[in-house]
Amino acid sequence: xxxxxxxxFILVSSxxxxxxxxxxxxxxxxxxxxxxxxxxxxxxxxxxxHLADGVMLWVDDNLKIQAESEFLIRLRVEQGRPxxxxxxxxxxxxxxxxxxxxxxxxxxxxxxxxxxIVGACDTDDMVWQIVIDYSIDDVVKQISLTLPMS
Numbered sequence: 101x102x103x104x105x106x107x108x109f110i111l112v113s114s115x116x117x118x119x120x121x122x123x124x125x126x127x128x129x130x131x132x133x134x135x136x137x138x139x140x141x142x143x144x145x146x147x148x149x150h151l152a153d154g155v156m157l158w159v160d161d162n163l164k165i166q167a168e169s170e171f172l173i174r175l176r177v178e179q180g181r182p183x184x185x186x187x188x189x190x191x192x193x194x195x196x197x198x199x200x201x202x203x204x205x206x207x208x209x210x211x212x213x214x215x216x217i218v219g220a221c222d223t224d225d226m227v228w229q230i231v232i233d234y235s236i237d238d239v240v241k242q243i244s245l246t247l248p249m250s
Contacts, residue, residue: 153236154178157245159216164250165228167220173230175204175212186233186240190216193246194227202230218247 159165160172177183188202197219204212218228228247233240 151243153241154181155234155236155241155243157230157232157243159245159247165216165218165247166250167218170215170217173202173204173214173216175232176210177212177236179210181236182238184235185212186235188214188230188232190218190228190230190247192226193229194225195223197221197226197228202232218249 154177156176158174160174165171175185185204188204189199190202191197191199200217200219202214202216204214207213216230226249228249229244230247231242231244233242235241
């Protein structure tokens, strides 16, 4: 990861930590009703997400994530299928914290990797999730994975 990109992660994490507020004051955005909203195929409270179309998403080594510490995210898809990542991010699931963009690199024919980081929050109920919009066999889908926080 480049030094500039690393600095960007630190800046975003710092801003997210400052913006963190009580979960009772969540501001609902209208993005859920926008044309680009896709109902996600969720994997909740598990460390690896397996979908029927052969997509698998996980946090490397199934580690418990710590705020402001980088971690590796992997995405694997069945070989031989047309696949493209349209967009990827980490966002707050339990409260509006904005989002942290993810930029995957293809490590081999069927595996993509990226570094992730989440900001610190002073409330114990903060939950983060990875959300990926992708196209497989020319069908646009979305997958999300709740991050296992320590």
